[in-house]
Amino acid sequence: MTIEPWADAQLSEDIPRLAQGGESETVEFKRELPKQVRDLAKEIAAFASSSGGRLLLGVADDGSIPGVENAHDPAVRDDLGRRIVGVCQIIDPPVRPQIGWTSANGLGVLVITVEKGSEPLYYVDSRAYIRHGTVYRPATASEVRAALTASMPGEAAEGPKNHPELSALADVLANVRRWSDTDSEMRSLKPWIEDWSADAEVYASKLRDLSVSDWAIESHVNERLEATAEKLDEVAQFRHYLGEGENFNDVCNSAGFAAAELMRDLVDPIEVSDETQRKVLEAIAKLARKLTQMWDRANKEIFDGRVEKAQQETYGIGQQIATWTYFRLSVVPESTLADLRRIGLSLLQLVSMRVYMDGGASLQRIVDDAQTLVKELNANVESFLQFDR
Known part of the structure; x- marks a missing residue:
């Protein structure tokens, strides 16, 4: 195999193997540059949002290698490189892939290598894209929220490290309480009503797993865990009919009350270390800056499109801040925790504010409400950083 001097020798050796292996979650073939550059931007954004990968320009869908036309011409290679860099600027935040050329018997292939990004998601035209099997697609609302929540520094709120069952229990109970305290009107709207029902099913399953543990049986709390799981079952299995909003709120509040009692009796008596509390406060301060x-x-x-994207990201951040406030953080006053909880719940509810064709007035209302809440959050951050000194 003859390798041209302008080609990367290692990549050139890898290309036949990659082409024969077919497309996958981390490998994408393109016979030629897409006519719509945004399609390429979405491919690259999806790789960055997912596990990273390689896009091979000059390889057909069937794995054959027709190569990039006139790849031997330096002007063609330079032009393609500049176009790829330009495409990556469309992505928010911008992606900086590695661009390399391979050659095999005179056929050039452009290899775009995309690392998994440091941000949870990457957007094109205000939509997040992910890799699903061998294709890219827009992330669903629940996938966006899950990715943003997973990116939060959650180790700070895992509960007592030397009590793994209590740690797992604390996480479930704090999330149930946060859902229970969410505005009842928003909780009854799509898509959040489906989210809550699905989450309730997951939390019920986790409580049942804990209820059969040695710790639960020896502590004589297995029946209480099972009883709370049954209340969450009622939420998960509730059938929503017109005019049944109050009944749904009743089952949500009942589950939240049971979670609060369990947390008071089982989790709150366990002291959270000063180090863990500081991590929580530092994480909240970082989120406030973001x-x-x-x-x-x-x-x-x-x-x-920045407002709609900010609403989605703020939803995940508000969830995390609110959830943390259900842990007993003794280094700050209870009144500060209550205020942080109110702010966190209000932040996540920004996502339910609608945008109308009104010349930007509804967009400005969302921004104004958000900035007011962020100012309140920053004021609280300043106060609890003083307590921590």
């Missing part, structure tokens, strides 16, 4: 930047930018680019 929210400040996010909404300042949304305010400056209000008609560019």
Whole structure:
């Protein structure tokens, strides 16, 4: 196999194997550059949001290698490289892939290598994209929220490290309480009503797993865990009919009350270490800085889809902040925790504010409400950082 001097020798050796292996979650073939550059941007964004991967330009879907036309011409290679860099600027935040050329018997293939990004998701035209099997697609609302929540520094809120069962229990109970305290009107709207029902089913399953553990049986709390799981079953299995909102709120509140009692009796008596509490406060301070930047930018680019994207990201951040406040953090006053909880719940509810064709007035209302909440959050951060000194 003859390798041209402008080609990467290692990549050139890898290409036949990659082509024969077919497309996968981390490998994508393109016979030629897509006519719509945004399609390529979405492919790259999906790799960055997922596990990373390689896009091979000059390889057909069947694995044959027709190569990039005129790849031997330096001007063609330079032009394609510049176009790829330009495409990556469409992605938010921008992606910086590695671009390399391979050659085999005079046929050139452009290899775009995308690492998994440091951000949870990457967007094109305000939509997040992920890799699913051998294709890219827009992330669903629940996938966006899951990715954003998973990216939060959650180790701070895992509960007592030397009590793994209590740690797992604390996580479930805090999330149930946060859902229970979410505005009842929002909780009864799509898609959040489906989210809550699905989450309730997961939490019920986790409580049942804990109820049969040696710890639960020896502590004589297995029946209480099972009883709370049954209340969550009622939420998960509730059938929503017109005019049944109050009944749904009743079952949600009942589950939340049971979770609060369990947390009071089982979790709160366990002291959370000062180090863990500091991690929580530092994480909240970091999220406050992120929210400040996010909404300042949304305010400056209000008609560019920034507001809708910020709403989605703020939903996950608000969830995390609110959930943390259900843990007993003795280094700050209870009144500060209550205020942080209110702010966290209000932040996550921003996602339910609708955008109308009103010349940007509804967009501005969302931004104004968000910035007010962020200012309140920053004020609380300043206060509890003083307590921590």
